[in-house]
Amino acid sequence: MSHEEELAGAANAVADARAVRSAELTALNDDYTAKYGFHDPEDYFLKAPKGLNHEVVEMISRKKNEPDWMRAVRHAALDTFRAKPMPRWGDTEGLDGIDFENIHYYIKPKGEQASDWNDVPDQIKKTFDRLGIPEAERKFLAGVTAQYESEVVYHSIREDLTKLGVLFMDMDSALREHPEIVRKWFGKIIPTNDNKFSALNTAVWSGGSFIYVPKGVKVDIPLQAYFRINAENMGQFERTLIIADEDSSVHYIEGCTAPTYSSDSLHSAVVELVAMDRAHIRYTTIQNWSTNVYNLVTKRAHAHTDAVVEWVDGNLGSKLTMKYPAIVLLGERAHGEVLSIAFAGNGQHQDAGAKMTHAAPNTTSRIVSKSISKGEGRSSYRGLVKVNRGAHGCKTSVECDALLIGEHAVSDTYPTMDVAESDVRVEHEARVSKVGEEQLFYLQSRGLDPDKARLMIVNGFIEPFVKELPMEYAVELNRLIELEMEGSVG
Amino acid sequence: MSDAFLNPDHPSVVFACRGVRVFVKDGDTEKQIVRGVDLTVRRGEKHALMGPNGSGKSTLAAALMGHPSYRVEGDIWLNGERIDTLEPHERARRGLFLSFQYPVAVPGVTVANFLRASLAARRGTEIPVRAFRQELNAAFETMSIDPSFITRYLNDGFSGGEKKKLEILQMLLLKPAFSLLDETDSGLDIDALKIVSDGINLASGPDNGLLLVTHYQRILNHVQPDVVHVFMNGHLVRTGGMELVTALEERGYDWLAEEAAIPEGSRA
Ligand SMILES: Nc1ncnc2c1ncn2[C@@H]1O[C@H](COP(=O)(O)OP(=O)(O)OP(=O)(O)O)[C@@H](O)[C@H]1O
Ligand SMILES: [Mg+2]
Numbered sequence: 001m002s003h004e005e006e007l008a009g010a011a012n013a014v015a016d017a018r019a020v021r022s023a024e025l026t027a028l029n030d031d032y033t034a035k036y037g038f039h040d041p042e043d044y045f046l047k048a049p050k051g052l053n054h055e056v057v058e059m060i061s062r063k064k065n066e067p068d069w070m071r072a073v074r075h076a077a078l079d080t081f082r083a084k085p086m087p088r089w090g091d092t093e094g095l096d097g098i099d100f101e102n103i104h105y106y107i108k109p110k111g112e113q114a115s116d117w118n119d120v121p122d123q124i125k126k127t128f129d130r131l132g133i134p135e136a137e138r139k140f141l142a143g144v145t146a147q148y149e150s151e152v153v154y155h156s157i158r159e160d161l162t163k164l165g166v167l168f169m170d171m172d173s174a175l176r177e178h179p180e181i182v183r184k185w186f187g188k189i190i191p192t193n194d195n196k197f198s199a200l201n202t203a204v205w206s207g208g209s210f211i212y213v214p215k216g217v218k219v220d221i222p223l224q225a226y227f228r229i230n231a232e233n234m235g236q237f238e239r240t241l242i243i244a245d246e247d248s249s250v251h252y253i254e255g256c257t258a259p260t261y262s263s264d265s266l267h268s269a270v271v272e273l274v275a276m277d278r279a280h281i282r283y284t285t286i287q288n289w290s291t292n293v294y295n296l297v298t299k300r301a302h303a304h305t306d307a308v309v310e311w312v313d314g315n316l317g318s319k320l321t322m323k324y325p326a327i328v329l330l331g332e333r334a335h336g337e338v339l340s341i342a343f344a345g346n347g348q349h350q351d352a353g354a355k356m357t358h359a360a361p362n363t364t365s366r367i368v369s370k371s372i373s374k375g376e377g378r379s380s381y382r383g384l385v386k387v388n389r390g391a392h393g394c395k396t397s398v399e400c401d402a403l404l405i406g407e408h409a410v411s412d413t414y415p416t417m418d419v420a421e422s423d424v425r426v427e428h429e430a431r432v433s434k435v436g437e438e439q440l441f442y443l444q445s446r447g448l449d450p451d452k453a454r455l456m457i458v459n460g461f462i463e464p465f466v467k468e469l470p471m472e473y474a475v476e477l478n479r480l481i482e483l484e485m486e487g488s489v490g
Numbered sequence: 491m492s493d494a495f496l497n498p499d500h501p502s503v504v505f506a507c508r509g510v511r512v513f514v515k516d517g518d519t520e521k522q523i524v525r526g527v528d529l530t531v532r533r534g535e536k537h538a539l540m541g542p543n544g545s546g547k548s549t550l551a552a553a554l555m556g557h558p559s560y561r562v563e564g565d566i567w568l569n570g571e572r573i574d575t576l577e578p579h580e581r582a583r584r585g586l587f588l589s590f591q592y593p594v595a596v597p598g599v600t601v602a603n604f605l606r607a608s609l610a611a612r613r614g615t616e617i618p619v620r621a622f623r624q625e626l627n628a629a630f631e632t633m634s635i636d637p638s639f640i641t642r643y644l645n646d647g648f649s650g651g652e653k654k655k656l657e658i659l660q661m662l663l664l665k666p667a668f669s670l671l672d673e674t675d676s677g678l679d680i681d682a683l684k685i686v687s688d689g690i691n692l693a694s695g696p697d698n699g700l701l702l703v704t705h706y707q708r709i710l711n712h713v714q715p716d717v718v719h720v721f722m723n724g725h726l727v728r729t730g731g732m733e734l735v736t737a738l739e740e741r742g743y744d745w746l747a748e749e750a751a752i753p754e755g756s757r758a
Contacts, residue, residue, distance in 0.1 A: 437559060438594045444578040445555050445588050446604070446660065447611030453579075456607065460598025460643070 036131070037290055039230050039259035040123045044149070048106040050233065054078060057203050060106045064172055064206075067179060070186075077192045077202035084196040087322075090351050090382065094320040098294055103235040103266055105204045107149040113170070120146075120154050127228060128154070131257065143168045143223040147238060149230055150206035161219060167212040168223050171239045174210035181212060185241055189272035190300050198298045201237045201270040208238030208269065213248040213279075222284070222470060227256040229265055229293070240271040244279035244307075253473065256287040257317075264319065265293045273301035275309050277331060282310040286473055288480055289318040291348060297323045305331030305360075312468050313340040315350050316480050324382060326355035329363035329391075336365040341465045343484050344377030344409075353382035353414075358394040358424075367398045370462055373409035374484065381413040381430075389420040397427035403461050404434045405454065455485050496530050499570040504699040505531040505586075505668040510564035512546070512553040512724075520561065523549045525724030527564070531668065531699040531717075538710055539703045540735070541721030542743050547703045548591050550721070551670040555588040556581050569667055583612055585667030589657040589674050591703075595645040601656070602626065602640045605663060612664045625663065632692065633659045634685050650677035658689040665693070669700040675709035687712030707735050723752050 046063065048056050057078050061071040086095050111121040120128070128146050143157035145168070152170035161168070167178065175182050192202045209225045229236050244250050256267070267289065275281045281301065289295055295318040301309040311325035327336030342350035356365040371379035381400045402411035413430050435457050443453035459466075459478060466474045498506030512524035523546040531537055541547050553560045556578035566574040573581050596604070605626065610616050617625075630637055633655050645653050654674050661669055671690065675683055690713055694700060702713060710718075710732065718735055720728040722743065727750040728734065738746075 436594070439596050441552075441555075441557055441578060442590065442594045443596070443604075443608075445582055445590075446608035446664070447579050447582040448607055449579050449611075450577075452607065452611075456599055456604070457596060460596050463598030463643075 036257040036288065037260035038130070039232075040127055042231055043110060043123065044107050044231075045110045046106070046108040047231070048104055050104055051101045052078070052081075052103070052105055052200075052204070056105050060204060060206065063106075063108070064175075066175060069183065070175060073187065073192070074203050074205075077199050078204075080193050081196060081199035081203055084193070084199055086196060090322050091320055091349050091380075094294075094349055094351075095296075095322075097320075098264070098266065102263070103233050104231060105235050105237070106206060107231055107234060108151050109148050109153060111153065113152055113173070114154050115156050117154065117156075124148050124153050127230070128226065131226070131228070141224045142219055142221045145170055145209055145225045147207045147225065147227045147236075149228075149234060149236065152207050157223070164217050165214040166217060166219060167210065169210055171208040171210045171241065172206065174241070178210075178212070181243070182210070182241070185243060185272065185274060186239075187272075189274065189302055190270050190298050195298060197268045197296045198270050201239060201268050201298070204235070205237045205239035205270065207236075208240040208271075209242070209252070209254075210240070211242040211244075211250060211252060213244045213250045215245045216247045217245075218248060219250040222251040222253045224253045224255070227254060227267075229257075229267065229289075230259060231265075232259075233263055233265060235266040235268070237267075238269045240269065242272070242281060242283070243274045244276060244281050246276045247278045248276075249280035251282040251284065253284040253286070253470070255473075256285075256289060260290040260292065263292065267293055267295045267297070267318075269297045269299075271297070271299040273299075273309060275301060275303045275307035275334075277305045278307060279304070280308045282312060283325075284312040284314075284469065284473070286314045286316075286469075286477060286480075287318070287321075288316045289321075291317060291319050291345075293318045295319075295321040295323065297321075299323065300326040300328065300355075301336070303327055303329050303331065303334035303336055303363075306333050307331060308335045308337075310337040310339065311354070312465070313338065313352070314465065314469075314477060315340065315342040315352055316484060318348065318350070320349045320351070322351045324353045324355050324384075326357070327365065328357045328359055329365065329394075330359050332360045332362050334360060334363045336363075338367045338369075339465055339468060340369050341462050342369075342371045342379045343481065344371070344373045344379040345484055346375040346377060348377050350377075350379040351382060352379070353384075355384045356386070356396060358385075358387040358391040358396065361390070361392045362394065363391065364395045366396070368401075368464065369399070370401045370403070370465060371411055372403045372405065372458060372461065373411050374405040376406075376408045376410075378410040378412075380411070381415070383414070384416045384418065385426070387419040387421055387424050392421055392423050394421070395425040398429070399427075400430040401461070402430075402432040403458065404432065405458070451485070455482060458485060496532075498530060498565070498567040501570065502532050503530055503567070504533045504535075504569060504697070505529070505701075506567045507554065508565045510550070510553070510562065510566065512549050513561040513563075514549070514559065523724055524553065527721075527724075527726055529701070529719075529726070531701065533699060534694075534696040535699045535717060536694060536713060536715045537699070537701045537717045537719060538713075538715040538735070539701055539719050539721055540705065540738060545722050546724050547721055548672050551588055551672045551701075551703060554670060555586060579611065582664075583614070585612075585665075585698075587661055587664055587666030587669040589654075589661060589669065589671040591672040591676070593645050593648075593653045593657055595643070595647070597643050597646045599644045600641050601644055604644045605660070608660065609663055629659050629662050632662060633689055635659060651679060651682045654678060654686060655682060655689075658686050658693070661693045662689055665698075667698050669693070669698070671700055671702045673703055673705070675704050675706060683708060684712065707739050710735055720746055722747055722750065725750070727752070 338354035
């Protein structure tokens with residue numbers, strides 16, 4: 001194939017993908033409430049009463065038949081949670097709105113965990129069908145878990161991966177089946193007392209994913225988890241641990257939604273990643289919580305020598321999100337990337353960012369944060385890049401781009417650099433732009449109506465993020481953005 | 491020119507305006523930039539518009555296209571229909587086109603995606619991928635633009651000349667009834683000027699018209715306008731043929747300003 005043909009071919013592929021995407025977009029005329037905001041009648045095996053105390057913690061642990069050490073960890077974590085003050089930074093006003101006593105900390109749906117889709121209870125199956133989960137699995141995934149409220153209700157993994165020794169299951173099963181690995185790593189990346197919410201999660205965690213990829217194994221297509229909150233005033237506290245052993249690689253994707261309720265739910269996950277020497281982990285999140293969900297997630301990775309860790313993080317929905325995926329570059333030449341977008345509409349605050357710690361020489365990192373604030377939405381970038389003493393020859397670049405739509409949209413950035421060595425290359429760029437009148441006029445002068453033109457500009461703005469996603473997710477994200485863009489600018 | 495007496499909605503007229511005044515916000519007050527322009531373009535005609543820097547040519551062109559930051563008075567017709575209350579995209583869909591003096595970049599939006607959406611808007615129907623692809627390839631060839639530009643982001647990092655070529659490529663694809671071409675020749679090398687001029691001629695036919703804003707005779711030699719206007723201080727001060735261009739090249743604008751009794755300070 002000549003160079004030109006190749007280029008034309010690429011262009012055609014792009015045009016085709018766009019065509020599919022735009023057809024999907026045209027077919028779309030519902031909104032969040034119709035697509036994700038529905039909820040099932042509540043019919044549970046077990047629903048803990050509202051409120052948080054040692055009895056609830058004890059009950060969760062007993063119901064799960066956990067070993068004593070885990071039960072002890074939970075109880076201690078509850079004490080830590082109580083002793084810890086609320087974070088004094090971020091959206092303190094927003095955080096103060098959380099009523100910890102008005103939340104169910106554990107809800108177990110009916111039925112046992114299924115590995116055959118047909119065995120999933122009908123109502124739940126319908127929910128995930130509606131969200132397109134089994135379909136996605138058939139199309140492009142190597143393994144799937146689906147979590148409903150506190151428990152994983154469905155789980156599957158491609159057989160060949162199991163044969164290679166890849167472990168992919170929910171955390172509760174991992175604790176039963178591989179207690180030695182879990183005990184070795186649980187809370188080692190993010191200790192209980194890291195922050196108030198990591199303590200909370202440690203006390204009441206349930207579900208989440210556990211992945212272990214053995215030495216040298218490359219999982220070529222993504223593993224996925226889908227998290228769904230259904231009940232009102234539900235707290236979802238999944239716990240995820242991914243260990244990529246030497247020379248292995250894995251891509252994990254999670255998606256999250258919840259129904260639209262008038263009162264609040266809480267999602268507070270802890271995600272720990274370990275990339276051993278030369279391992280590669282990519283962790284992709286597309287979360288689209290309804291606007292009554294507080295989303296307070298702690299994510300951190302350890303990257304050893306020559307390892308690569310990438311957080312690809314898309315934050316839509318929620319009432320308040322506070323999330324700063326972190327990477328500690330522990331081994332020489334390790335590389336970390338955090339690529340994120342946030343979309344804040346009316347009444348929403350997306351407080352997101354990244355933390356990068358260069359703890360070894362010649363480590364490199366890149367943070368690209370893009371935020372869109374629309375109407376009265378507010379998005380904040382909060383980032384920390386730290387270069388420890390002795391970490392010579394590091395390189396880091398931080399790029400924050402904020403796009404404002406409408407006169408009242410707000411964006412702020414709080415970048416912090418803490419560099420203890422002098423031979424370090426630091427690049428930082430921050431830009432705030434409005435959806436420009438001249439861009440709009442240009443597109444309009446070519447026949448695009450203002451809504452379509454605005455959407456095109458926004459989609460262009462997030463394109464560097466979208467192109468990192470598998471096609472199915474890219475399509476979905478563009479759809480979500482279109483939903484968010486509907487309605488007045490306020 | 492008897493055209494001023496031709497009804498603006500006469501079937502032989504593709505584009506016309508009467509009494510167009512353009513105002514921009516200037517602090518708390520308004521500043522008038524265009525002070526009353528009447529124009530009648532018959533089907534098949536090419537008009538040129540020349541005038542000193544800052545005289546208001548781009549402002550006039552953008553205002554006719556419906557730029558939202560101007561307040562515009564006066565009446566505008568396209569194909570016999572009044573369009574002065576329409577939004578820019580509605581004017582575009584009816585066949586008005588503006589080639590920008592300074593096309594803006596839209597990062598993240600590929601040329602292919604943009605062109606496909608524009609074409610669908612102009613034609614009022616989605617274009618099948620295969621047909622679009624063929625049309626696109628042909629247009630890129632005509633304009634001698636490397637096919638790799640199809641997947642580039644719109645005007646993002648394009649050179650001045652590349653932007654101008656892409657503007658005319660859009661004119662070719664969208665097949666406008668009337669085109670406002672604002673300094674499409676500026677910054678072009680000799681070969682590019684030929685390509686752009688050929689593109690303009692190719693896009694021109696017996697049913698449509700154009701108004702070409704320029705400072706130079708070069709492009710006019712290629713495009714051969716039927717009518718030449720001189721624009722100063724917000725007015726059309728003189729209308730003629732190619733001989734006017736020659737006179738301007740030789741004598742500049744001052745003699746016209748004196749004839750039109752424009753005070754020294756406001757000849758822009
Ligand atoms: N939005 C605006 N606010 C204030 N002044 C404006 C605005 N737009 C245009 N002008 C002024 O109007 C005058 C005409 O500008 P315009 O760009 O239309 O000139 P032009 O004839 O196209 O010039 P050139 O040949 O240099 O392209 C200039 O003095 C310009 O500064
Ligand atoms: Mg101009």
